[in-house]
Amino acid sequence: MHDIVKSYALAIGRQVRQARQEWQKAQDSLQRHQERESQSPVASLEATRQVETAQANVRRWETVQNEYRQRLETLSLTLHPFRLDDSSPQTSAQVESRVRTQIEAIEALAHTQQLPERQAAMKKVKKQIPALAALVDFWWAGVRQDLDHAGVSPLWQTWAQETLLPQVYWAYQVTRTRCTRRKAKMQQALEVVRAACATHVLTQCLPLQALGEWHTWATRQVQAFQRASSAVEGRNGSLAQLHHNQRGLPKQRYKVWTALHNFDCRAADGTTPASRFFRQTFPDLFETVLADIQDLPLPRQRKHELALKH
Secondary structure, three states: OHHHHHHHHHHHHHHHHHHHHHHHHHHHHHHHHHHOOOOOHHHHHHHHHHHHHHHHHHHHHHHHHHHHHHHHHHHHHHOOOEOOOOOOEOOHHHHHHHHHHHHHHHHHHHHHOOOOOOHHHHHHHHHHHHHHHHHHHHHHHHHHHHHHHOOOOHHHHHHHHHHHHHHHHHHHHHHHOOOHHHHHHHHHHHHHHHHHHHOOHHHHOOOHHHHHHHHHHHHHHHHOOOOOOOOOOOHHHHHHHHHHHHOOOOHHHHHHHHHHHHHHOOOOOOOOHHHHHHOOOOOOHHHHHHHOOOOOOOOOOOOHHHHHHO
16 A cells, blocks of 8 residues: 555645646736736637636546545455445455455556556555455454354354454444544444344344453454554564664564564554464563563772772
């Protein structure tokens, strides 16, 4: 996503800004012509035509920008284990197909509008698609493994995967999404699936305590799904940036930074990557290291005779 934005967002934004500036200049020129009563009607007509042409150019690039943003928004809303329109489960193959469709549409839009070619960046994006889409199947495999291990019947597994998990998932994503448009779409999907879950026969026959336990399990599963790539969150991304900044890293630092990232980098809920992955708590890293530090040696002292001479 970052590479796509970096490739075309600035170019399209620059065209929109230039078109608006030309439109403003044309409007100012028309106003000056209208203020001069001695000016010929031909000049005023020409100035009016320039305003209309500039305004049409502004509309054109604003339409391109809106379509580009819509493609990006659809791309972001696709990388989920559930479809946004009906909250039905989806596979990695379906996600990959939809992501490729949006990326190809963005490329076609850029080519049609004669924007600068970004072949290297788009090649990099396309290369990452299978790995990103594979997260969906990997997450579903963990969900089904938990249900099978608990001996849940097929009927209850279907309820958990198609009714309970979508509700908990969209509720969790709504709190994490900052974009107003995407948040509104997720909120709409949440309301639909929440109503379906509340009226489901299996939901109504569950005691409150059992329903709470199901919600706890679903929340744990939902929080395990990570949509961010290594450039945003992950050991590879942080190490790559540090390596780039310092032009090479001592090998001894890799283990230290790995431990810091896995056991000391905390999310908004206070959890670390290690606790989320292993689903258990770990002792505080700083206190653990501090407990192993022995008393520091005293500073070196001069011999008494040498000190007296001075």
